[in-house]
Amino acid sequence: MADECHLCLLGLIFLSSLLTGTSGVGETHVFISSGENVHLPCNNALPDCKSTTWIYENSIYHSAAVKLFARGIKKKNTEIHKRLSLGSDCSLSIKNVKKVDFGLYSCQQYVNGQKLRTDASVYLNVLQVSSSSSQTEISAGSSVTLSCQLYPYADLPCDDWIHNEGIELFFVNQAGDKLKTSDSRYQISAPGHCTITLTTILLNEDDNREWRCEVTHGHQVKTSVTYTVRYSERVENWVGRGYYVRLLLIVIIVEFAAFAAPTVILLQIICARRDGRKDS
Structure with a gap:
């Protein structure tokens, strides 16, 4: 019975392909x-x-x-x-x-x-984005290079395939505006149609800033990768630790002074009384 069903299904599929005139x-x-x-x-x-x-x-x-x-x-x-x-x-x-x-x-x-x-x-x-620097090394004033690369599978070389299909690869900022080579802050290069790089010097306000690499086909975004800049925790922790260390030292000194002063006064009184008894 199962074999007959499979044969019927095969016949229906074959008939459907004949009626539609398509083979794929x-x-x-x-x-x-x-x-x-x-x-x-x-x-x-x-x-x-x-x-x-x-x-x-x-x-x-x-x-x-x-x-x-x-x-x-x-x-x-x-x-x-x-x-x-x-x-x-x-x-x-x-x-x-x-x-x-x-x-x-x-x-x-x-x-x-x-x-x-x-x-x-x-x-x-x-689509993949990689950075020239690790997150532990990023801080204001340092240079960072982002490389965005598309890995396609096609019979043609990547550059030819992208050109023929009308596919575009580019970077945008947090507002979604396309970054241009005319902007003096960014150095944008495209070694090939399948690769684009972005190089810039980081500013203080760039902490937690996002840059996004997008792929479009016919002006329609197909996919994108977001890279978020996060300044080194090591530097931030060092500043924070210095502040808390100084605060802790102040607290210790104040507490020491608060407890030491009465003790010193008490010792002076005791010593004075002993000296008085000796004199009498």
């Missing part, structure tokens, strides 16, 4: 910032995710395709596999996305060992 389900581009969670849709999903297989390809980090899920079951227990889960709609969820996760994710469907339809391809593009 298209491609999806997903943009995400590193450290966030993402859900990759499976646009050819069947009601039962036990027929779903997810495959991952990355020509830079992997020489061959990696099978993440096969018939709804997780295949391995590597670092990336531990961050994966399968949704009720057969979507692929990735927790704490890292830059090495960019690549091509393909959702495939199998019934009775036979592959149905074409793959539902999802291209994951990861």
